[in-house]
Amino acid sequence: MNPYILAILLxxxxxxxxxxxxSSHWLLAWMGLEMNTLAIIPLMTQHHHPRxxxxxxxxxxxxxxxxxxxxxxxxxxxxxxxxxxxxxITHPLPSTMITLALALKIxxxxxxAWLPExxxxxxxxTGLILSTWQKLAPFALILQLxxxxxxxxxxxxxxxxxxxxxxxxxxxxxxxILAYSSIAHLGWMFLVLQFSPSITLLTLLTYxxxxxxxxxxxxxxxxxxxxxxxxxxxxxxALTALMxxxxxxxxxxxxxxxxxxxxxxxxxxxxxxxx
Amino acid sequence: xxxPRITHLPSGRLLSTILHHQPLLPSIIPxxxxxxxxxxxxxxxPGQPKKTKFAWxxxxxxxxxxxxxxxxxxxxxxxxxxxxxxxxxGKPIVEHMLEQNRVVWEFRGPESLREWTVSSDREIGGxxxxxxKLGRNNNTCFLYGTLSSTPPRDxxxxxxxxxxxxxxxxxxxxxxxxxxxxxxxxxxxxxxxxDGRPWMINxxxxxxxxxxxxxxxxxxxYTRGGPYWQDVKIPFSKFFLTHRGRVQDDQHPVxxxxxxQRKIPSxxxxxxxxxxx
Numbered sequence: 157m158n159p160y161i162l163a164i165l166l167x168x169x170x171x172x173x174x175x176x177x178x179s180s181h182w183l184l185a186w187m188g189l190e191m192n193t194l195a196i197i198p199l200m201t202q203h204h205h206p207r208x209x210x211x212x213x214x215x216x217x218x219x220x221x222x223x224x225x226x227x228x229x230x231x232x233x234x235x236x237x238x239x240x241x242x243x244x245i246t247h248p249l250p251s252t253m254i255t256l257a258l259a260l261k262i263x264x265x266x267x268x269a270w271l272p273e274x275x276x277x278x279x280x281x282t283g284l285i286l287s288t289w290q291k292l293a294p295f296a297l298i299l300q301l302x303x304x305x306x307x308x309x310x311x312x313x314x315x316x317x318x319x320x321x322x323x324x325x326x327x328x329x330x331x332x333i334l335a336y337s338s339i340a341h342l343g344w345m346f347l348v349l350q351f352s353p354s355i356t357l358l359t360l361l362t363y364x365x366x367x368x369x370x371x372x373x374x375x376x377x378x379x380x381x382x383x384x385x386x387x388x389x390x391x392x393x394a395l396t397a398l399m400x401x402x403x404x405x406x407x408x409x410x411x412x413x414x415x416x417x418x419x420x421x422x423x424x425x426x427x428x429x430x431x
Numbered sequence: 432x433x434x435p436r437i438t439h440l441p442s443g444r445l446l447s448t449i450l451h452h453q454p455l456l457p458s459i460i461p462x463x464x465x466x467x468x469x470x471x472x473x474x475x476x477p478g479q480p481k482k483t484k485f486a487w488x489x490x491x492x493x494x495x496x497x498x499x500x501x502x503x504x505x506x507x508x509x510x511x512x513x514x515x516x517x518x519x520x521g522k523p524i525v526e527h528m529l530e531q532n533r534v535v536w537e538f539r540g541p542e543s544l545r546e547w548t549v550s551s552d553r554e555i556g557g558x559x560x561x562x563x564k565l566g567r568n569n570n571t572c573f574l575y576g577t578l579s580s581t582p583p584r585d586x587x588x589x590x591x592x593x594x595x596x597x598x599x600x601x602x603x604x605x606x607x608x609x610x611x612x613x614x615x616x617x618x619x620x621x622x623x624x625x626d627g628r629p630w631m632i633n634x635x636x637x638x639x640x641x642x643x644x645x646x647x648x649x650x651x652x653y654t655r656g657g658p659y660w661q662d663v664k665i666p667f668s669k670f671f672l673t674h675r676g677r678v679q680d681d682q683h684p685v686x687x688x689x690x691x692q693r694k695i696p697s698x699x700x701x702x703x704x705x706x707x708x
Contacts, residue, residue, distance in 0.1 A: 205683045206646065210639040276688070326519040328527065328612060329688055381614045381688075383528055 157202050168195030169289060176293035181240045182230035186223060189261070189293055193219040196290065199282050211277025215286075218270045222260040229253035242300050252305060254297075255312075261294040263335070264342050265316040272323070272335040280380075283331055284371035287338050288364045295345075295360055299353050306350050310430075316343025328382050330374055334367065337406055348421040351428055359417035366406045366414055373399055479556075507604035520612065532620070535611065536598065536693075538565060538572040551576065551594040556583030561594035578697065595696035610637055613667075613687040621663045625654020633694035634670055636686055645675045648685040652695070 172191030179185040193216065200212040233250035234240050245251045256267070263271035275283050320340025327333045341363045345356045373395060374380070377388045389396040405414035475481065514521035536546065544563055551559040561576035580592030601609040619632065630652040638646055648670035655661055667687060672679045 204681065205686070206638065206643055207686050213639070322515075325515050326517075328519045329614065382524075383615050386528055 157198075161198070165195050165199055168192075169199075169285070173289065173293045173296075177296050180242055182226075182233070182242055183240065185242060185293075185297055186227050186230065189219075189226070190223055192290060192293055193223065196282070196285065199285065200278055202282075203279060205277075207277040208279075211274045214270050214277075215274045218260060218274075222257045225253055225257035225260070229257060242297065243302065245301060248305065251301065252308060254301065255305075255308060258294045258298050259312055259346075262291050262342055263339060264312050264346060265319040265339055266312075268316065268319060268339045271339060272332045275331045275335040276329055278331070280331070280371055280375040283334070284368065284375075287334060287367050287371070291342075291360070295356075298349065299356065309346055309350050313343045313345075313347035313349075316340060316346065318343075330380055330382065330385075333382075334370065338363075338367070344418060344421055348424050352424045355417065355420050355424055359421065362413060362417050366402065369402045370406055373402060504604045504606075511604060527615070530615070533613075533616065538570065540569060541565065544572060546599055547572075548597045548599060549574065549595070550597065551578075552583075552591045555588065555591070556585055557581070557588075557591040557593075558583075559592055559594050561596070563596055574695070593696050595694055597694040598692050600691050608637070608691075610689040610691055613690050616687070617667055619665045619667060619693075621652070621665075622660055623652070623654060623663060624658075624660045625652070625656055627654055627656025628697060629653050630695055630697045632665060632670075633692075633696065634667075634685060634690060635692045635694070637689035637691050643674075647673050647694070649673050 168191055172188045172193075172195060174188070175191065176185045176188030179188060197212055197216055200215065201208055229250040230240065232253070233245050233247060236247045236250070237244065245254060260267040275286060278286065316339050320336045320338075320343055323339070324333050324336030327336065341359065345359045345363075348359075349356045374385075376392065376395065377385060379385050379388065385396070385399060388399075401412065405412035408414045408418045410419075510521075518524040519527050537543065544565065547563060549561050549563045551557065551561040553559060558579035558581055559577060561574065563572055563574050565571070566573050574594075574596050576594050578592050578594060580590070582588045582591040601611065603609045619634070621632070632650050632652050634648045635646065636648070638644060650665050650670045652663060652665075667685055670685050672682050672685075
């Protein structure tokens with residue numbers, strides 16, 4: 157891709173997320189999300205392969221639907237309460253709609269069906285941006301929302317955790333495995349969101365670091381299915397020796413870093429007396 | 432206001448008399464519901480019979496067949512759930528990672544012929560014929576027939592003459608589409624004993640847009656025609672992208688994680704007998 161165009165698109169990505177971070181008005185936040193979507197579309201289709209175009213179209217349609225729902229919910233809230241503050245969504249209807257819209261944005265079950273197919277159609281670098289950077293802006297809004305329905309958040313979290321685990325069971329394509337891993341991790345984040353948002357943020361940051369490492373390892377090995385890392389010891393023996401640690405950390409195995417957020421979430425949930 | 436008069440419908444006897452005198456009153460809109468082909472504007476080739484039945488009228492409803500179908504689909508669904516605990520595609524992961532080659536199609540009995548569809552240009556009005564049968568020892572299949580390049584006399588077809596055998600798309604429970612995952616492999620190997628003519632090998636992958644419905648990856652199969660069997664190995668990187676038979680300028684490698692079908696067509700310039708055991 158032309159380096160100037162690439163720079164503009166990456167700048168647009170950064171600007172969109174920053175606008176959403178810095179906004180307190182729903183319209184500005186929505187604008188930041190739209191900028192993110194539009195900036196990543198050319199990055200996704202830069203290879204012009206039919207599968208990349210398919211992935212881009214699916215991504216655009218889902219994100220546009222989520223953005224439209226978000227806009228509708230914020231307008232409904234403005235109509236009902238007379239204000240546009242992000243932290244002042246008090247009416248349950250717009251609050252639920254916004255939660256569902258943001259869940260669709262980030263690929264939370266049961267609105268997750270697009271994520272494995274979209275990630276499978278992309279190259280590893282764009283997949284990395286999709287799995288990490290594109291989740292920052294929606295999460296910034298989710299963390300500011302007043303939870304109207306704790307049941308909804310728990311259902312979304314539990315469903316995502318279960319579906320993320322079940323869906324990734326017999327996958328042989330690495331990008332799809334990472335997509336289901338993303339769904340599962342997002343489920344864990346949502347479970348503890350209403351009880352301790354700081355743990356959600358910690359989980360998100362830990363997830364970013366682990367996913368970043370995983371994607372970069374696969375990019376170095378040029379591996380897209382599970383057979384390729386099995387033969388990468390001849391190419392990069394040190395990296396191949398460390399790869400299991402990264403993958404086990406992503407899986408949440410103690411004593412690796414990936415276990416820490418899960419431990420903290422379980423500890424927080426046991427204190428809540430949810431039974 | 433004459434609203435009640437406007438809403439008053441004519442009697443049935445009057446309508447039937449109007450119908451009988453239709454040639455005298457061509458401007459009256461027909462009162463029967465037009466057929467689906469007319470509504471949706473389906474193109475009908477000259478010489479093809481008109482479609483007179485709606486799609487649901489062609490279904491043969493049968494209670495026992497329905498019960499068998501339910502049993503078959505639930506059995507497949509249960510197998511999918513249990514296979515998930517075994518490994519990818521129902522095999523242990525070690526087997527999946529260690530396999531160097533995979534036999535996808537082999538002809539060992541009559542049930543193996545049901546996985547293939549044989550067609551020729553007879554479907555579009557041509558005169559070619561193609562048949563598929565098992566070989567003498569039930570270990571091979573034999574595709575044979577006659578190719579005729581005489582185009583059908585429908586005023587629009589200029590070229591004709593093909594016969595093809597195409598594998599059926601694998602289906603999961605409740606007729607959901609399944610795909611072959613050939614991403615662990617890089618070569619297609621065939622054992623054939625041809626008639627000396629050039630054939631083509633087509634591979635098609637799952638597509639999303641209706642524009643890509645006719646996207647096929649092709650390569651040539653040159654057969655020797657001799658009495659000996661020929662082992663043909665074609666790397667997947669050799670396959671080139673075509674759309675409706677035309678080679679595309681914008682070429683892409685075939686993505687092997689969602690292969691749907693394999694096809695072996697043959698074309699000829701004159702009327703010939705073809706065979707491909």
